[in-house]
Amino acid sequence: MIDKRLILSLTDRGLEVFRHYLPPFVPRKNFRNPLYDDHKASCNVFFDKRNSCWRMHDFGDPRYSGDCFWLVSRIYGYDLRSDFVQVMKQISHDLSLGLYDDDEVILRQALVEISKEDNDHTDTTSATTGILNPRPFCYSTLAWDKTTLRYWESYGITQEVLERYGVLAIDDFSSYSRSGRFYTIRGGEETPIYAYDLGGGLKLYRPLGGGLKFMYAGRVPKPYIFGLSQLPEEGDLLILTGGEKDVLTLASRGYAAICFNSETKFVGDEIISKLASRFAHIVVLYDMDETGLRSSQAMVERHSTYGLKRLELPLTGEKSDKDISDFFRNGGKEDDLRKIIQSTLQV
The missing domain is CATH 3.90.580 (DNA Primase; Chain A)
Known part of the structure; x- marks a missing residue:
């Protein structure tokens, strides 16, 4: 419990x-x-x-x-x-x-x-800056091969995209707990560990179990916008989606996409304004579960000035059938997505 x-x-x-x-x-x-x-x-x-x-x-x-x-x-x-x-x-x-x-x-x-x-517990936040002092960490990586790529390939995510977006296959990761206890976690063929490189830190991802699904190490950018540095200077369409894997799924099919730290993250007008100045259309594609639908509607309404559109997929909203990655893994076609986007933009 x-x-x-x-x-x-x-x-x-x-x-x-x-x-x-x-x-x-x-x-x-x-x-x-x-x-x-x-x-x-x-x-x-x-x-x-x-x-x-x-x-x-x-x-x-x-x-x-x-x-x-x-x-x-x-x-x-x-x-x-x-x-x-x-x-x-x-x-x-x-x-x-x-x-x-x-x-x-x-x-x-x-x-x-x-x-x-x-x-x-010790409060490690600086009283003057409000910035947490991150605990030291170290890690070793694995090469991309048939084994380390297996999970991503089920979603059509390519090695080229993984490398371009700074995704790492982790062999082992070590750091210190809040109490100062040193620990090490190791991945395996059945329980792989991946990491999104955040520059001064990592976001660890264990998609198939073996512990908590997400862990953070080092400094996390504020605001956290995954995929921002990979965007073109300008374009016709930008997709705001729910998570890093969804960004990678869309990028592997040629779409410009980003995500924030989660679907419910507060996003200020300043960020949306800058994105709207670079892209002709912005659509919000979150999960098709109750939280994702509610959050996408709130995002569109909060930034109504910029004409955001809300894109919905023909999914059940269940755990393995709720996001764009599930859409393609479960047999969805690129032409199907293209038609859904075109229909959304015409509304």
Whole structure:
């Protein structure tokens, strides 16, 4: 069973949850509350030592104050008491923690480790910059061959695209836990590990199990936009999609595509404005499940000034039939996608 301690431990005691859903902010410095029409910067996110987690407090309206679980319940309209499990599932989904996809035994083992470290938390955020001090890490890679390419080829993703987008096949990865414990994880033929190179850090990806699906190491760019540096200077069509694999799937078929850290990530007008100045059309292609559909609609409505279009695929929304990668793996054709895009742009 998953509980709040595991989510807090995996999100720097909730700080990364606040960073995900709120516009950019500096911890302990006041900003305008985006949950209502706030005219004065009187809200901040601070570390609550008593409860060992980050909390948000609005001095102008204390009703808008609480921990990261409260924030998610407020955004989605959940009842914090009766819907708490759903709140945790929402966080796991939106931050790509993979907690409800992995093996239950692995999760229980993870909980045991987390419980031992609950009292060992140290706040490594700089009080002046608000930037986390990343723990050191090292890794070794494998060459692209029949074995390391097998997972990607099932989606039609080519080696050329993997190399162009800085995807690595990981042999082993080592770092330190928050308590200072050194650890190493190793991939295998049945449980491969891949990584997206972020420049000053990595986003590790274990698609077939063997532990948490996603892990971060080093510094993560703010904002995180995967595929941005590979975009042409200008073009006719840009696709905003749900994840890195979807970007790679589309790129392997000649489309310009990017993704943010997740479908529910807040994206400011400044970013969309710059993209709209480079591309004639922007379409939002998120997952066909409830969260993806709701998030794509919110993205289109939030940036209505730029005429974004919402693209839907003929998928069920189930786990293995919900995104553009599933679309092609399950037999979808490029002509089918082209027709769907043309139909969407004509609306």
